[in-house]
Amino acid sequence: MTSPLIEAQDLRVDLDGRNVLHGVSLAVAPGEIITIVGPNGSGKSSLLRALVGAIPPARGKVVRTPGLRIGYVPQKLSIDPTLPLTVNRFLSLPHRIPPARAAEALEQAGATGLGARQMTQLSGGQFQRVLLARALLGTPQVLMLDEATQGLDQPGAAAFYHRIEEIRRTLGCAIVMVSHDLHVVMAASDRVVCVNGHVCCEGTPEIVASAPEYQALFGTGTKGTLALYRHEHSHHHHHDHPHDHAHDHVPAAAEKTH
């Protein structure tokens, strides 16, 4: 077994003196897709930020492989309108990159041709893809996404996650995402970690979806969609075609909305 890229050991996180997470142990192996789910205020974003290194642990520790390259897509990034910033200039932070490299990353993230635009003039979806492009620049070993599909409609979110799977295939990086789009995300995950102040349950999407802890938090509302998803999944039954899964999934997701 390969050693983990990042490992949280008995992690406790406090924010403004308030405990938000305790007793969390989690290891991220190379190449795996982990989704962290949990209700609002469950500490799932804090867990991601602690893994990134943005919050110091109150207890326990976070061990990162030395020299680990992290690509981080934050939950939100508000750019003050007084800050003039083109997409290309944004991609050159904190390390300057040649224009060709920027164009390549934009293409990879599905934001081709946006390089000369001002960051503040991008739509929500374009902004997310530019954030993703920036995260991809350092050829990350692990990509961390915090509610990356916020503000996207469900087909948009599905397309985004499809892109993430494609990136995992081409770069071979591990992916850790926080999300509330349970059904769409879980379809794409190797492992789901359900968090509510601590790790309630974890495992494959199927295992977590049927776990009583998970159902206590989210009810059985998503069960129908998941059943549908599992149905689709078993029909295809080859894991190397996440593209089809993502597309198959869109109608299911749309049905769920009413």
Next chain:
Amino acid sequence: MLDDFLVRAALAGLGVAVAAAPLGVFVVWRRMSYFGEATAHAAVLGVALALGFSLPMMPAILIVALVMARLVSQLAGRGHAMDTLLGVAAHSSLAAGLVAVALLPEVRLDPMGYLFGDILAVTRGDLAVIWGGAALVLALVCWRWQALLTATLSPDLAYASGLDPRREDLILTLSLAIVVAVAIKVVGVLLIGAMLVIPAAAARPLVRTPEAMALGAGLVGAVAALGGLGGAFVLDTPTGPTIVCAAALIFAVTLTLSRLRRG
């Protein structure tokens, strides 16, 4: 050439423009204009300390400004209401400084010189301090430019890139204290904040990158310093306020231009 007080005044004004520009853009982007005010106002306390204990003026101002800037940013980091806190700090430090100066028995000091600056009385020694300080601020900000920008966008992004945004905050705090010490003689404590914010704001509508905005702010500051100096000479008005008025005029012009261009 340096014997002429007008030449010295012009050089001093240019020095302040150069020192204020690279910091002023961050003050605007990070919405910390009141932070600059609080630090500048605390400088009067530094003046009082220097006079009261016969300390050299510049180091005293620098240290008090540094302590004030550190204190305010620390308190803000602990979740106090930033706006209120800065209001309290800015005004009470100014008041305390003025009271302290008045209480000094053997000093007959007109505080107006420190409140509004006295650019026409700039000495060669002052010039050395101003340009030395400007060079230091320029060097600091250029050295940390990429990291400062990243931390300004988002501390989390900085952490993820292996940077420590708290260190970048410290660089800004230090630069701010230097600018205050440098600018006090030229525009005075009451208007230092204006020299930070107005040139940067005036450059904003004309530029598309952060670097262009910093350069533009330097240019606007320089034009305002020279124009204000000339204006004060012609109109026989106080120099510091005239420089700030010139900067405000440029701001109004660039703002109008950008509105017209956008239609």
